Amino acid sequence: MTHTHHRIGSIDSLKRDYVVLIMASRHVKYVDEEGKFRKAMEILARHNPVNIGNMVVGNKYWRDEIDIMTKFREHGNIIHGVYTDLEQVKEVLRELKEANLGLSVVVTGVYEEVFKALKEVGLKPHTINLSLGIWGRTEKLPPKEVLEITTMCGHCMVSPSLVLKMVSEIKKGHLSPTSAAIELAKSCVCGVFNVKRAEELLRKIVAK
Amino acid sequence: MVLINQNRCIGCGICIPYCPRSAIKLDPKTKKSYVVVEECVECGTCVRVVPCPRDAIEPYIEGYARTVRAHFSDPYTTHPSTGIPGRGTEEMKTNDVTGRFRRGEVGFAIDIGRPLVGVTFAEIGRFVRELNEVGVEWEKANPILYLLKDLEKGKFPDELMGEKIHSAVLEFKVPLSKVNKVIEKLKYLAETTDTVFSVGVISRVDEDFSIPVVKLLKELGLEVSPWAKTNVGLGRPLIE
Numbered sequence: 001m002t003h004t005h006h007r008i009g010s011i012d013s014l015k016r017d018y019v020v021l022i023m024a025s026r027h028v029k030y031v032d033e034e035g036k037f038r039k040a041m042e043i044l045a046r047h048n049p050v051n052i053g054n055m056v057v058g059n060k061y062w063r064d065e066i067d068i069m070t071k072f073r074e075h076g077n078i079i080h081g082v083y084t085d086l087e088q089v090k091e092v093l094r095e096l097k098e099a100n101l102g103l104s105v106v107v108t109g110v111y112e113e114v115f116k117a118l119k120e121v122g123l124k125p126h127t128i129n130l131s132l133g134i135w136g137r138t139e140k141l142p143p144k145e146v147l148e149i150t151t152m153c154g155h156c157m158v159s160p161s162l163v164l165k166m167v168s169e170i171k172k173g174h175l176s177p178t179s180a181a182i183e184l185a186k187s188c189v190c191g192v193f194n195v196k197r198a199e200e201l202l203r204k205i206v207a208k
Numbered sequence: 209m210v211l212i213n214q215n216r217c218i219g220c221g222i223c224i225p226y227c228p229r230s231a232i233k234l235d236p237k238t239k240k241s242y243v244v245v246e247e248c249v250e251c252g253t254c255v256r257v258v259p260c261p262r263d264a265i266e267p268y269i270e271g272y273a274r275t276v277r278a279h280f281s282d283p284y285t286t287h288p289s290t291g292i293p294g295r296g297t298e299e300m301k302t303n304d305v306t307g308r309f310r311r312g313e314v315g316f317a318i319d320i321g322r323p324l325v326g327v328t329f330a331e332i333g334r335f336v337r338e339l340n341e342v343g344v345e346w347e348k349a350n351p352i353l354y355l356l357k358d359l360e361k362g363k364f365p366d367e368l369m370g371e372k373i374h375s376a377v378l379e380f381k382v383p384l385s386k387v388n389k390v391i392e393k394l395k396y397l398a399e400t401t402d403t404v405f406s407v408g409v410i411s412r413v414d415e416d417f418s419i420p421v422v423k424l425l426k427e428l429g430l431e432v433s434p435w436a437k438t439n440v441g442l443g444r445p446l447i448e
Contacts, residue, residue, distance in 0.1 A: 003319060003322065004437060005433070005436050005437040006319075006322075006323070006406045008433075014434065021301065023298065023301050024302075025298055025302035025306055025443065026298070027302070028302075028305050028443075028445075058256075062257060093440065097442065100444075102442075102443060102444035102445075103442065104301055104304055104439060104442065104443035105439070105443070106300075106301050106437050106438065106440070107437070107438050107440055108435070108436070108437045108438070109436075111438055112434065114438050115438070118438075118440055123440050123441060123442070124413070124417070125413040125439070125440060125441070126412070126439045126440065127300045127303040127309055127410060127412050127413065127439040128300070128410070128413050128437065128438050129299070129300050129317065129408050129409070129410045129436060129438075130409045130410075130419070130422070130425075130432050130433065130436045131409075132409060132430055132433070133406070133407065133431065134322075134404050134405070135394060135405050135407055136397070136401045136403055136404040136405050137401065137403060138404055140325050140403070140404060141323065141324065141404065142324065147323065150324065151323055155251075155283040155374070156228055156322055156323045156324050156374060156375065157228055157251060157283065159225060159226055159227055159230075159253070160228075161224070161227070161230060162225040162226055165225040186256075187226065187228075187256075189256065189283055190283060
């Protein structure tokens with residue numbers, strides 16, 4: 001999650017990409033934190049996320065989904081759900097508000113859209129982390145079309161070479177764009193990688 | 209470092225593209241894969257996800273310096289100073305219950321080496337020294353501060369200075385009135401560094417949903433991404 005807000009791409013593409021993070025602060029003593037996270041994870045999973053992750057277990061393309069849904073630590077949990085539509089995010093927020101779990105919730109996305117959703121659900125943005133982009137020796141970076149995919153893993157675990165390999169495998173007819181996107185998603189252990197958006201971006205590169 | 213078991217490796221090369229640092233190569237003589245030790249940052253990706261047909265990739269982290277590499281490169285490790293996975297802190301993600309960033313304050317999260325270029329501790333130390341000149345309030349729970357021998361001089365233990373990691377997040381805050389000085393310093397660092405860094409700016413959002421720092425950043429000629437992380441204030445007990 002560290003840097004879900006440094007994703008890059010066109011506004012249209014980013015408007016189909018939202019990450020919801022739920023986190024326990026180590027400075028707060030929660031009653032039955034594990035139970036709260038099970039409930040929160042159920043809410044995330046109910047609204048058709050394209051990816052989910054649990055920092056104790058991993059993401060849904062690399063680990064067993066039941067483990068992701070049920071295995072939590074006594075304290076210090078972090079979970080994620082990734083969505084392609086603002087309406088899904090609204091529903092998730094509505095349910096989280098109603099559940100009143102007391103856990104911190106962070107939504108990454110085009111922030112004006114996120115603010116609209118918050119207003120509709122009756123919530124207020126508390127704090128924001130804005131991105132001023134990448135500075136320094138940017139000539140050392142991979143091409144923008146590759147970065148659009150790799151920056152969907154905030155920890156930069158998705159390799160640019162693997163993106164190019166997947167493009168080549170799709171062109172040869174060895175892999176579908178969907179399977180290639182899933183293969184890329186495995187490296188992003190937190191589960192914040194948007195496989196649907198990756199699939200679209202891979203198709204765009206292949207069509208060039 | 210990660211080892212590729214030379215007795216098991218059949219040289220199929222399947223592992224090579226998975227490494228985000230391109231640290232896995234094929235030896236032209238032996239026709240087997242191997243890990244370039246200096247480039248491997250112990251991120252653990254190969255161990256976790258490469259579908260090696262012979263299970264030839266083996267985790268093998270030995271010694272203090274390599275363990276530190278893992279702490280800053282593998283999101284699956286938990287640093288002792290933060291108690292959370294990854295190289296950063298809770299930062300604004302739990303600001304609704306910690307009150308780490310108050311109104312009138314602006315936080316910065318400078319992720320040096322990100323994305324994909326990497327950074328040495330020597331360069332991180334230089335960033336620390338330069339930012340000290342502005343007079344910033346460092347986030348004390350940050351793993352980088354935990355490792356520094358001398359915060360004022362940006363000095364890490366000697367054995368770490370040449371070590372390379374995937375990236376390190378420097379976290380600090382300043383009053384709104386000092387933001388221009390931080391930006392000036394970051395511009396200087398961008399001109400003089402041999403790596404890249406991603407800049408995050410943290411602010412409380414006002415009651416009317418406006419963000420005080422945005423106007424200032426735009427006045428300074430900066431492009432603010434439309435994409436951001438928003439803490440929606442559901443944590444309890446809530447700090448207003």
